[in-house]
Amino acid sequence: MKFSMLPQVFTQMFKKPFTNKFPAKYIPSSTTKFLENVGSGKVEIIPPIETPDGFRGKIVYDKDKCIGCKLCIKVCPSDAIEFKPEEKKVKFYLARCVFCAQCNDICPVKCLSMSNEFLLADTDKYSKDLIVE
Numbered sequence: 001m002k003f004s005m006l007p008q009v010f011t012q013m014f015k016k017p018f019t020n021k022f023p024a025k026y027i028p029s030s031t032t033k034f035l036e037n038v039g040s041g042k043v044e045i046i047p048p049i050e051t052p053d054g055f056r057g058k059i060v061y062d063k064d065k066c067i068g069c070k071l072c073i074k075v076c077p078s079d080a081i082e083f084k085p086e087e088k089k090v091k092f093y094l095a096r097c098v099f100c101a102q103c104n105d106i107c108p109v110k111c112l113s114m115s116n117e118f119l120l121a122d123t124d125k126y127s128k129d130l131i132v133e
């Protein structure tokens with residue numbers, strides 16, 4: 001280690017961490033027990049820190065404004081958007097989305113935006129929380 005780094009190392013040692021102890025300060029070895037305690041109110045979940053400006057979370061789709069132009073599908077790098085020909089609307093599979101927001105930028109009628117929602121973990125990649133339509 002270079003000695004010139006030492007002041008920085010010592011400064012960091014006394015700074016508060018940027019992360020918080022979300023969802024709880026201590027999680028017991030049994031997650032099921034933990035969730036039961038949360039459900040019964042014995043344990044309180046520590047809220048996550050606020051997301052910064054420009055955060056790219058779960059896509060919000062204003063379906064009524066969509067004109068079905070398919071431009072979002074063309075720019076999506078992860079093939080996460082499907083066209084629904086019967087409705088002339090689109091469907092987003094968030095399990096494939098990389099949250100790049102290119103679909104938002106290209107949409108000519110601005111019917112897409114990125115929310116602050118990031119708690120999207122799921123065991124089922126087709127769960128209703130991971131599909132936006």
Ligand code: SF4
Nearest residue numbers: 076097098100101103
């Ligand atoms: S945010 Fe990026 S990856 Fe996700 S649907 Fe839009 S273009 Fe595709």
Ligand code: SF4
Nearest residue numbers: 066067069070072107
């Ligand atoms: S770019 Fe916008 S208007 Fe065009 S299909 Fe996608 S969401 Fe709809």
